[in-house]
Amino acid sequence: MTNIVEVKGLTKSYGQVTAVDHVSFTIEANKIYGLLGRNGAGKTTIMHMISSQQFATSGELKVFGEEPYENSRVLNQICFIKESQKYPDSFRVIDVIEVARSLFPNWDHTYAHALIEDFRLPLKRKIKKLSRGMLSSVGIVVGLASRAPLTIFDEPYLGLDAVARILFYDRLLEDYAEFPRTVILSTHLIDEVSRLLEHVLVIDNGKLIMNEDADALRGRACTVSGLATAVDSFTRGKELLERTAIGAAATATLLGALSDRDRKEAEAMGLEFAPVSMQQLIVHLTRTSIRGKGTEE
Numbered sequence: 124m125t126n127i128v129e130v131k132g133l134t135k136s137y138g139q140v141t142a143v144d145h146v147s148f149t150i151e152a153n154k155i156y157g158l159l160g161r162n163g164a165g166k167t168t169i170m171h172m173i174s175s176q177q178f179a180t181s182g183e184l185k186v187f188g189e190e191p192y193e194n195s196r197v198l199n200q201i202c203f204i205k206e207s208q209k210y211p212d213s214f215r216v217i218d219v220i221e222v223a224r225s226l227f228p229n230w231d232h233t234y235a236h237a238l239i240e241d242f243r244l245p246l247k248r249k250i251k252k253l254s255r256g257m258l259s260s261v262g263i264v265v266g267l268a269s270r271a272p273l274t275i276f277d278e279p280y281l282g283l284d285a286v287a288r289i290l291f292y293d294r295l296l297e298d299y300a301e302f303p304r305t306v307i308l309s310t311h312l313i314d315e316v317s318r319l320l321e322h323v324l325v326i327d328n329g330k331l332i333m334n335e336d337a338d339a340l341r342g343r344a345c346t347v348s349g350l351a352t353a354v355d356s357f358t359r360g361k362e363l364l365e366r367t368a369i370g371a372a373a374t375a376t377l378l379g380a381l382s383d384r385d386r387k388e389a390e391a392m393g394l395e396f397a398p399v400s401m402q403q404l405i406v407h408l409t410r411t412s413i414r415g416k417g418t419e420e
């Protein structure tokens with residue numbers, strides 16, 4: 124197994140603000156990672172350090188086994204797509220595509236043109252005249268057609284409608300199956316992308332609070348609902364993320380896998396289970412960690 128990115132104790136401070144706080148993780152080759160977290164959590168700062176657009180304050184960072192800063196061997200292998208990408212005023216869609224073609228060694232020009240048709244992009248139109256969603260589509264076309272060994276999408280779809288977003292997910296999955304590479308996807312639309320993700324990193328207040336295989340994460344929590352007395356009796360001694368009650372009924376969100384015995388016991392008590400979506404789980408966990416901090420301070 125090859126590590127594409129190795130981060131140890133990575134920290135970035137802006138004066139008094141510690142945007143990234145002693146974060147350590149590895150990114151393996153040929154996997155799709157979700158880098159998730161609330162606004163201001165530190166995701167973009169981490170991606171900027173990996174792609175050498177910002178210096179770390181301290182800590183170790185290796186990308187493709189080397190220091191990334193001003194290292195063309197590393198940077199040639201990275202494509203970074205962000206929502207707020209700026210282009211020269213005179214650029215048309217076709218100019219962006221031609222520049223990208225010259226930048227990325229694995230660029231597939233035929234595929235790029237197929238994607239331009241899929242996303243209905245007008246090749247000759249100036250970038251500054253594109254709609255918000257069309258501008259996002261340009262980034263997505265470049266990100267996919269670059270076939271860069273490390274492709275980073277930082278909230279790539281501002282303004283993209285649901286049809287175009289699904290097109291992006293489908294094309295990414297299809298192309299990744301044929302040309303495996305490492306993808307880091309940062310987004311707030313967690314449930315939409317959860318089927319794509321193989322591994323999840325969650326950042327909260329600059330700290331890494333989750334580094335987990337997506338399948339393991341999917342089985343990590345469930346909700347149990349029924350009569351409040353039965354719910355309370357069943358959840359006693361278990362790790363409870365949340366409990367809500369309406370009248371005599373209650374729903375509890377439980378962390379941790381349940382055994383067959385637990386399930387049988389719950390069914391005998393008339394309780395019902397439902398899965399917790401990745402988004403719900405992450406919302407619960409980041410809320411809990413913020414509550415935790417609040418009580419410490």
Ligand SMILES: Nc1ncnc2c1ncn2[C@@H]1O[C@H](COP(=O)(O)OP(=O)(O)OP(=O)(O)O)[C@@H](O)[C@H]1O
Pocket residue numbers: 137140141142160161162163164165166167168169
């Ligand atoms: N140039 C800067 N100067 C000062 N503080 C900064 C700077 N860039 C980022 N920050 C701060 O660092 C923290 C992390 O920001 P970052 O952009 O990495 O968050 P994010 O997780 O990408 O957020 P979002 O999901 O909203 O894009 C925030 O508190 C932000 O205000």
